[in-house]
Amino acid sequence: MSQPTDAETTGRYLVLLDDKSVAAGAREMNRVAGISAASTADSATRAELAAADGVIFQDLGIAVVNATPDQVQQLTRAVDAPGPISVVEAERVVHAYTAPPDTGVDQAAAPAVDESVFTWGLQAVGASISSATGKGVRIAVLDTGFTVAHPDFAGRAVMTQSFIAGETVDDAHGHGTHCIGSAAGPRKAASGGPGYGVAHEAEVYAGKVLSNQGSGSDSGILAGIEWAIANGCAVVSMSLGASVRPGTPYSQVFEQAATRAMAKGTLIIAAAGNESNRPGKVAPVGHPANCPSILSVGAVDVQRAIAFFSCGTVDSVGQVDIVGPGVDIYSSWNKDDGGLGPHKRIQGTSMATPHVAGVAALIAEKHNARGWELWARLAQTGRRLGLPSTDVGAGLVQAP
Known part of the structure; x- marks a missing residue:
């Protein structure tokens, strides 16, 4: 997992998915880590987004997810294996x-x-x-x-x-x-x-x-x-x-x-x-x-x-x-x-x-x-x- 050095983080994670198969990436996150993310392509309501483990920005092929240490470990293992999950990073806090x-x-x-x-x-x-x-x-x-x-x-x-x-x-x-x-x-x-x-x-x-x-x-x-x-x-x-x-x-x-x-x-x-x-x-x-x-x-x-x-x-x-x-x-x-x-x-x-x-x-x-x-x-x-x-x-x- 790519970890920002000395940066403030939110506790969530960014997951880069294969842009040619974002749906496959979503399924893989669910399979390996039990994470269910709502997609912006589905016009999810705020309530649906709040109930999900995360959100997938469909046009970017990027998910932002809540994950336990065990789930992060499973996602990281998926990065090392062939498949639609390619990068996992800690989400940063940013400022003006x-x-x-x-x-x-x-x-x-x-x-x-x-x-x-x-x-x-x-x-x-x-x-x-x-x-x-x-x-x-x-x-x-x-x-x-x-x-x-x-x-x-x-x-x-x-x-x-x-x-x-x-x-x-x-x-x-x-x-x-x-x-x-x-x-x-x-x-x-x-x-x-x-x-x-x-x-x-x-x-x-x-x-x-x-x-x-x-x-x-x-x-x-x-x-x-x-x-x-x-x-x-x-x-x-x-x-x-x-x-x-x-x-x-x-x-x-x-x-x-x-x-x-x-x-x-x-x-x-x-x-x-x-x-x-x-x-x-x-x-x-x-x-x-x-x-x-x-x-x-x-x-x-x-x-x-x-x-x-x-x-x-x-x-x-x-x-x-x-x-x-x-x-x-x-x-x-x-x-x-x-x-x-x-x-x-x-x-x-x-x-x-x-x-x-x-x-x-x-x-x-x-x-x-x-x-x-x-x-x-x-x-x-x-x-x-x-x-x-x-x-x-x-x-x-x-x-x-």
Whole structure:
């Protein structure tokens, strides 16, 4: 069994099934371990899901199950034998990525650049001068939800779904609303502030996979990914994850989820993480961004320098693929904050990720690119910054 190192776990397990025979995998789980899982393909009710030992995400070929130590042992034995069960992993706890403020920096102050019309982030990625708008492209942001009544999205259709039991999609945290704003918010804020949305005409799908306290689990992310695929989203933006130690293997379950999503035309983009404290400490790319088939995003500041918190490539497991603006980022928020109206300035690879996702939507619109082609075109836009590729990958993402 693949076990996350030093990671918080939920006590449940992820089981990767043969995607060509998910039904056979379900039967095998029942045969070898007595586990009965409900499938999303059967449109199971919440009551049916609650009564089952777990749930199978049919489109991903992944089960999330409750299992005793004896059942886990039986599943692990099945992995070693020929059959439809290929991987068993402990389910991780994940969090919204938030970066601490840089000591001695006034976080309420705007960066030293003219933001009277557009934020420095939009200018840095070239979205402010691009003819592409993201129109007709669906982008899913999996996070803490969305402030449905936000004035900057008045009249805008936003599809929402909560995957957190007992919580509506409404964002009492703020992180998700901020990320949605950067990815696909307006080019003219209702408050008269600067425009801050990269793909301002994209169709937004807001999936709540993190609670109002900013935490969740692998199963919530997988549910959100399946929902995004089912709704034809070209891009999934995930500013979340779990930190890992150097050398920790990436999740084989999430790697397969990403490749299966790509095969259906959905590119997953995820934050690299904020555990570094440069220049002294560079932390490895976190889970699930360290998977080879998930596009990993680091952060730079207004001077195009690597952000002190941005995780980097430190070993052969995970790498930074590209970077986006991630410091002093102005975007939508869930409440009035410091006289900015329902907007706030925060920082993190969480803020860089939706900038990259927004640019991906612009490229998807302009070139009708999906999946691996979209990844390739996105990477090709990278502007060289004179920084190590271990920190910035292909460089600073650029709009078409």
